[in-house]
Amino acid sequence: MKTLLLRIQENKMLQAVLFALYVIVTSASLYLAQKSVTAFLLLLGSLLLLYYTGFTTKVKWAIGLLVMFVLLPVTASGGPAYESYMxxxxxxxxxxxxxxxxxxxxxxxxxxxxxxxxxxxxxxxxxxxxxxxxxxxxxxxxxxxxxxxxxxxxxxxxxxxxxxxxxxxxxxxxxxxxxxxxxxxxxxxxxxxxxxxxxxxxxxxxxxxxxxxxxxxxxxxxxxxxxxxxxxxxxxxxxxxxxxxxxxxxxxxxxxxxxxxxxxxxxxxxxxxxxxxxxxxxxxxxxxxxxxxxxxxxxxxxxxxxxxxxxxxxxxxxxxxxxxxMGSVPGVILGAAFMTILNLQVLTEMTNWLNQLSLNGIFTIPDALSPAKMQRFIFGGILVLFALYRPQGLIPAKNPKFDEEELKAAPPAAGKAAAEEKAFGA
Incomplete structure (x- = not known):
């Protein structure tokens, strides 16, 4: 498994093919099953996968804009859950x-x-x-x-x-x-x-x-x-x-x-x-x-x-x-998206599902353990687990690495511009 992951990491063409397949499958799933919260979340997850690919910064931005401006609104449109997703x-x-x-x-x-x-x-x-x-x-x-x-x-x-x-x-x-x-x-x-x-x-x-x-x-x-x-x-x-x-x-x-x-x-x-x-x-x-x-x-x-x-x-x-x-732009984006989706979509859907099962008489939920009351408890528990096992954050801040020899060889103005361009693309 580890060897396969390393091979994928080294082969950009293979990354592109697998990523394209993932986006096509998740987009088709959301289009065909527009009530599926899972399909909606999986399509959003393509943006996270995109961050970890070996594509250039410009390619990542182009694909990300395509997903956000075109694929997500189009594939979710027409269904009863469209406005909810939006x-x-x-x-x-x-x-x-x-x-x-x-x-x-x-x-x-x-x-x-x-x-x-x-x-x-x-x-x-x-x-x-x-x-x-x-x-x-x-x-x-x-x-x-x-x-x-x-x-x-x-x-x-x-x-x-x-x-x-x-x-x-x-x-x-x-x-x-x-x-x-x-x-x-x-x-x-x-x-x-x-x-x-x-x-x-x-x-x-x-x-x-x-x-x-x-x-x-x-x-x-x-x-x-x-x-x-x-x-x-x-x-x-x-x-x-x-x-x-x-x-x-x-x-x-x-x-x-x-x-x-x-x-x-x-x-x-x-x-x-x-x-x-x-x-x-x-x-x-x-x-x-x-x-x-x-x-x-x-x-x-x-x-x-x-x-x-x-x-x-x-x-x-x-x-x-x-x-x-803290200090990580992609990390903060992921943290805010994760918390918002978890609170508004995942836990809410889970609460509705458990309530429906209870109303259908499949099992009885004690009032003290009702999903509405436990939602915030579960939310807090998940955050505690992240704090214990991922204290540095989902995507920790990292300082860009510069090639010292390249900077020394370049003229002062060019070296500064190269450093800033490299830092921005990191």
Missing amino acids: EVATLVGIYVAMALGLNIVVGFAGLLDLGFVAFFAVGAYTYGIFTTAQASNFMPFGHYPLSGGSFWVFIFIGCFIAALFGVLLGIPVLRVKGDYLAIVTLGFGEIIRIVFNNLDKPLNITNGAMGLASIKPPVLFGFVLNNSSQFYFIVLVILLFVIFAVKRLEYSKIGRSWKAVRENEIAAQAMGIHLVRTKLLAFAIGASFSGMMGVVFAAKQTFIDPTSFTMQESITILVMVILGG
Whole structure:
């Protein structure tokens, strides 16, 4: 078996044939059995297999885009479970983007943030307030609610305002570390939620605990985008931008500065790295990605309230980063996708299946062990097992290897460009 795996690893042509067969079989399975959750998950698994193939980076991106933009939507379309699959895929994209943003703060810069969901809430409420009648309560000019066509502008506005809040969080935590940093960021997340919960008096801005209803969905060329399959493509485009930005940042000057600060602040400062600016940039850029997805979330749900942005959400996003591998972009993507699919699809389907068996009288489940109550227990148990047996994460971060002789032989500018290109493709 080991010999066979080594032979496959060394033969790229064989890898291509086997991968093509896998994609064809899983796509056909999903197309023919559109209610099959297993077929849906196996097709998504092709993206993980693609990561481990020996294809070049450009080929991997091309195949990945083909799977995400064409194969997945087409093979799942037409069936009764289509919108359900697209709903799960959309939420996976939202959580992956937020996890990548938190990875900048925690994985790259080494700054523990337990209130990251606050930036998600800021983006959501920014869009929600102005596309409902709430804005007319405090805005002296303009006509509200704004139309759904403003959604595309609010993606950038939500990004900017969330980044601003990231800076506001970063300023008071510059001098605290470790447990104190965790406490401050946790408090920040709770303060934002409580403010939104109580900002209905004396001036009603957020409608308090009642939340914001009838938020306008996006409008594009006169068409209202209000179902999961349409939001899937919106989220996918934003997610691709986030992945590209994070990969470019990781091996840029600021990315190396973040990692230097993470390893040793004193040494980083001695090398001329501006600690304040570096940390604030980490908070701002990480928050901006969460803010963008907050706008998308509000437009998709058309209703938001403070209970959507609890501390549990912040902890969940942090666990996604840790489970995938702190500082590892592919690891964080896998960790966020794994947790979201496990929680929303696998455990939910298992719960429904057990409930159906119980209703059919095949066996009786005690109330204390009902699937609905045990779902979170099983979810937590799986995470504990990963923490025990895979503490470094599903795909640990790795530093790119450079050919020292090649870099020495190249001119200074060319050597630097080659190093950056190699790092980006790693």
